[in-house]
Amino acid sequence: MVPRSSGSTPFERLKNRFDRDMVCPECGYDDDEGEWLSETDGRRVVYQHICPSCGKVRQSCYTLGG
Ligand SMILES: [Zn+2]
Structure with a gap:
């Protein structure tokens, strides 16, 4: 096994x-x-970014492998 692939x-x-x-x-x-x-x-991933300037929260949710 390759210990660490190049991340995909x-x-x-x-x-x-x-x-x-x-x-x-x-x-x-x-x-x-x-x-x-x-x-x-493990099945769902939620991404969140908070703008340091105005505090706007962006959020995206994905379901994988469905
Ligand atoms: Zn902003």
């Missing part, structure tokens, strides 16, 4: 996609140093 689980692919989307739709702030936080129970 569905979670990581989704996260990479979100991490390119750091511009707040509310105020236009580009949170270059921020990141989407992800939380998962």
